[in-house]
Amino acid sequence: MRLGLGGRNGAHRRGADPKAPPEPVPEEPWGPPPVIEVRSLLKTYGHGDAAVRALGGPPDPATGESPGVDLLVEQGDMVAVMGSSGSGKSTLMNILGCLDVPTSGRYLLDGIDVGGLDEHQLSLVRNRKIGFVFQSFNLVPRTPALAQVELPLAYAGVKTAERRRRALAALALVGLADRVDHRPNELSGGQQQRVAVARALVTAPAMLLADEPTGNLDSHSTEEVLSIVDRLNASGRTVVLITHEDEVARHAKRVVRLVDGQVVADVRQAPVDGPPPALSDPSAFAALSPHSPTSAAAVRGGAR
Amino acid sequence: MNPFETLLLAVGGLAANKVRSALTMLGVLIGVAAVIILLAVGNGSSQSVKDSIEKLGTNSLTVSSGSGGAFGGALGGGGRRTSSATSTKPLTVDDARALADPASAPDIKSVAPEVSTSQTAVYQGTSHTVGQVVGTYPAYFEASNSKVDKGDYFSADDVLNSRKVAVIGSTTATELFGTASPVGKKVVIGGTPFTVVGVLATKGGTGFQDPDDTVIAPLPTVQNAFTGFGPVSQILVEAKSAGATTPAQNEITTVLMGTHGIKDANALDFRVSSQESLLSTQSDTNRTFTVLLGAVAAISLLVGGIGITNIMLVTVTERTREIGIRKAIGAPKGVILGQFLAESTLLSLIGGGLGVVAGLIGSHFRIVGIEPVVIPESVWGAFAIAVAIGLFFGSYPANRAASLRPIEALRHE
Numbered sequence: 001m002r003l004g005l006g007g008r009n010g011a012h013r014r015g016a017d018p019k020a021p022p023e024p025v026p027e028e029p030w031g032p033p034p035v036i037e038v039r040s041l042l043k044t045y046g047h048g049d050a051a052v053r054a055l056g057g058p059p060d061p062a063t064g065e066s067p068g069v070d071l072l073v074e075q076g077d078m079v080a081v082m083g084s085s086g087s088g089k090s091t092l093m094n095i096l097g098c099l100d101v102p103t104s105g106r107y108l109l110d111g112i113d114v115g116g117l118d119e120h121q122l123s124l125v126r127n128r129k130i131g132f133v134f135q136s137f138n139l140v141p142r143t144p145a146l147a148q149v150e151l152p153l154a155y156a157g158v159k160t161a162e163r164r165r166r167a168l169a170a171l172a173l174v175g176l177a178d179r180v181d182h183r184p185n186e187l188s189g190g191q192q193q194r195v196a197v198a199r200a201l202v203t204a205p206a207m208l209l210a211d212e213p214t215g216n217l218d219s220h221s222t223e224e225v226l227s228i229v230d231r232l233n234a235s236g237r238t239v240v241l242i243t244h245e246d247e248v249a250r251h252a253k254r255v256v257r258l259v260d261g262q263v264v265a266d267v268r269q270a271p272v273d274g275p276p277p278a279l280s281d282p283s284a285f286a287a288l289s290p291h292s293p294t295s296a297a298a299v300r301g302g303a304r
Numbered sequence: 305m306n307p308f309e310t311l312l313l314a315v316g317g318l319a320a321n322k323v324r325s326a327l328t329m330l331g332v333l334i335g336v337a338a339v340i341i342l343l344a345v346g347n348g349s350s351q352s353v354k355d356s357i358e359k360l361g362t363n364s365l366t367v368s369s370g371s372g373g374a375f376g377g378a379l380g381g382g383g384r385r386t387s388s389a390t391s392t393k394p395l396t397v398d399d400a401r402a403l404a405d406p407a408s409a410p411d412i413k414s415v416a417p418e419v420s421t422s423q424t425a426v427y428q429g430t431s432h433t434v435g436q437v438v439g440t441y442p443a444y445f446e447a448s449n450s451k452v453d454k455g456d457y458f459s460a461d462d463v464l465n466s467r468k469v470a471v472i473g474s475t476t477a478t479e480l481f482g483t484a485s486p487v488g489k490k491v492v493i494g495g496t497p498f499t500v501v502g503v504l505a506t507k508g509g510t511g512f513q514d515p516d517d518t519v520i521a522p523l524p525t526v527q528n529a530f531t532g533f534g535p536v537s538q539i540l541v542e543a544k545s546a547g548a549t550t551p552a553q554n555e556i557t558t559v560l561m562g563t564h565g566i567k568d569a570n571a572l573d574f575r576v577s578s579q580e581s582l583l584s585t586q587s588d589t590n591r592t593f594t595v596l597l598g599a600v601a602a603i604s605l606l607v608g609g610i611g612i613t614n615i616m617l618v619t620v621t622e623r624t625r626e627i628g629i630r631k632a633i634g635a636p637k638g639v640i641l642g643q644f645l646a647e648s649t650l651l652s653l654i655g656g657g658l659g660v661v662a663g664l665i666g667s668h669f670r671i672v673g674i675e676p677v678v679i680p681e682s683v684w685g686a687f688a689i690a691v692a693i694g695l696f697f698g699s700y701p702a703n704r705a706a707s708l709r710p711i712e713a714l715r716h717e
Contacts, residue, residue, distance in 0.1 A: 126710075138629045142316060151630070199633065
């Protein structure tokens, strides 16, 4: 793994986009690197006339070039990436999660230039730096919760005893200490998603990347999972939520909206250093919650 | 991931689909068992042929009528008669007498002319068709390695006096007398009453004719009763030692060329065959037989291997999403490769192991009258090949799994 220190500074200076995030960019080169630094990111599928521009917006009629996506996420932040289906948020999530490579542009994850890595190095980056939470839980079938959570540590080569200790701690953190021997088919959706969260955070990754984490959950489980995510963020974990539900986005400190592969809005709801909105003033947050039977049904109906 | 964990994961993968795994293993099992059993049958058949030929006595030579020189003997018969058919002189008792002359044939120990026929024997209402009724001299017993188990051989005196005595084979004895001792009993063979003087020890053997279903009686008695005093069917000659068979063969040829008045050594009207030539012909046939059986078995093992590839491809397709998840949480390519290779190798390992067990058990039974003799190399070989097949045929699906792109694998439904 090589560190893209020099390139990072250069990328900063080029980032003179009017829609750039309004928060101050840490300019001194020896400060902690941002967790995510994306510059002029473009992703197209297909070639020639059939090319589909999934990310980066439509090409400029004058120059024929797309502006691309710029995004900077600092340590400890909790960002919700919002957008309707087809807005490119899944493509962005795949690229941020090192599951896909951009057509052009730079992506630095925790100071590492991911663009130059081969497949094996990418799998290492996914293992050490990213914790995935998917909409469809994506647990390994036929595997008990404990083994499930141990899996990333096993791939990282952690010793059995240490692995077990950390996996149990992660499961306790999501409140599933009494479910360690249950297989995915013996767990409810909410419990499965909490196992997935435990699996994502057991390696102490640089960021938790959650793709519609509550899309398949009822309102009660949604609250459960989101409160776990809130607590994780309050303890300093960087979180990126991909969602199209306002109810989920309310929990984030910052909301980035994507339309047609371009960032159209970037709103800060709470400071990076403080606790997430749900924990800074729980009573006010609950009062604003649209949590009535009708709205809960609407939330569920809106889930794809 | 240490090897033990990989193995555990593979066991879990196989256990997830028990019927399918079991059927795939069955393919390998059948392949390995077939290799072991069929090679054992081939080996067993050549062993038993070798044994039965050695039982006949390796010193003995058979002279039979017909052209063809010293080739093949009984196996090669019938092929070359046409050219000299008109001039063929049958073998006679006089020929045998000439061969018995130590002056012209010093390497010959004994000579026994024989006539043979098939007759029905009756004893107290029990009737049995004897495969071979042989009329010969007492020397026959030694030359053909026939030993008497109960009673005694008939003597030269019996031959001279054409006594109606007979030595019977063990099968004939069982068929006619059951468990009772036949010695001293009178049995009616083809209408002529014979006194049984001895019973031969069981020779055992393979082939179409049971060597133990036989009646041996003095030559003139049989000629008188059944065949008439014409030519003899063959002359059994015993050489002085196993090393003397070749000079004895040459002496027989010289003597019989004299008695038959033949000048040209290429136009013989008789054949001299040694057990040795029979043995080599037989072992050649058997080698071909064994190789063919082995090839059939190897094909079934190959089919078993293709079964592994097939089922592993299905497994990889089914578990594409799982592979995607594993890759997303950081499984390197090598670990995925190892997991699926371990599964396919485990399939072939268990299948092969059970195949060895099945093969070893199966080779304890007689198969088409042949006692299989397991070749130890075939057991190790078949097992090793099965495991290698698992690795080889599993590598393609495993490689396919390992090369899946995580994003596509995750999208797979």
